[in-house]
Amino acid sequence: MGRKSASEIDENQEPMSEKAEQILKGAMQEFLAHGYAATSMDRVAAAAGVSKATVYSHFQDKEGLFTALVARMAQQKFSVIYAPTLLEGDPVTVLRRMATVAMSRVCCDPEQHAFVRLVMGEADRFPQLAQIFVQYVTKPGVDFLSHYFTDHPELNIPDPEATARIVIGAIVHFAQVQEMLHGAEIMPMESDRIIDALMHLVMRERVIS
């Protein structure tokens, strides 16, 4: 039952036993709802429909379970998947489609909000988990958009990577303020206005071929 020491994180994708999956599912429910410190192992076991001894036979301790869970979620559940069809069409269409898809994913999924909150809130106590989040969630998104900019010089973007970060940062921050921080009531705005303004900024100096 290859366990890991508390401080190292399993980045492999060893197939897991059914019980281990069950436990992770219960752990996800509890940790996402209550955060790390306020989640008890008894509640995790109950949520997983499993005895507490079984939890401790699959995971070294609370920290080990938490790190296994978050690393796994970052790699599986929240890693960005890009459909090839996303790239079909002219840049104006494609960029707007990408922005719209990203915005809806990042705005409309409460589980994603809870996950981001969890990772951000624990980023100082679990810096490795924060880095895994960056590696598997943030970086692929930036790289993807950055490559698209690079592959389309007619967009006339001098620094594709920085520009990719700006576009993604604007979308993510909008979702954070509106949804995660409940800012929608205080400073309401349609997400389309962000997308329109982004398109205006990025597209207006392109070279018409």
Next chain:
Amino acid sequence: MGRKSASEIDENQEPMSEKAEQILKGAMQEFLAHGYAATSMDRVAAAAGVSKATVYSHFQDKEGLFTALVARMAQQKFSVIYAPTLLEGDPVTVLRRMATVAMSRVCCDPEQHAFVRLVMGEADRFPQLAQIFVQYVTKPGVDFLSHYFTDHPELNIPDPEATARIVIGAIVHFAQVQEMLHGAEIMPMESDRIIDALMHLVMRERVIS
């Protein structure tokens, strides 16, 4: 000793007794370092150099202390202060200066990182605190930049508020990824590149007067 019920938040700025200030200082240290759930009232009292009974004579309970603390910090310590001199000069200079100041404030202050982590991490358990954060930290920044855009039509920005959110979101998200999520090692980038790319996007279609 006008206390508040646990669920309502004091948005007034009643002058506080010296002991209450002491307690808030200790509470800030502990809550910023360990988060809400993992902070104990004994440690808060010890950090404040005060007996636990005194803590409970000034604040109703842990939740009341926490909400008083976070609301206060959002209004005092992390509300954005704008110097009038920030606005002197032509738009190219002013915008770059504003971006640079914002970036340094948001990137280089570990206490600000801890505060944002705390508010984000507890935003579901304390939605009113998240809204106070938006009201006193996010909104003033967006409004300020938005007004600057509106006051300078030569910049040719069709949607000032959305554009202000994009600029601020890009800067804040950059700081979040690089510093708060420890992404600097995984996807390093100089903050100047973000600022340059932002300037390029915002300024390139301005009307030269």
Next chain:
DNA sequence: TATAAACTAAACTGTATAGTTCAGTTTTCC
């Protein structure tokens, strides 16, 4: 100086927690 208010230290209550142990049950697999 007298009096009230604020404060302290410490003990105390009741509950919750991480992690372990163990006797007994179920599952797996040869």
Next chain:
DNA sequence: GGAAAACTGAACTATACAGTTTAGTTTATA
């Protein structure tokens, strides 16, 4: 069928916590 492994439920240890109480001390004030 039978042995080994996995699992269960429940009790158990030791610790920590929120919040209260008490008895005594300091501080301000009039």
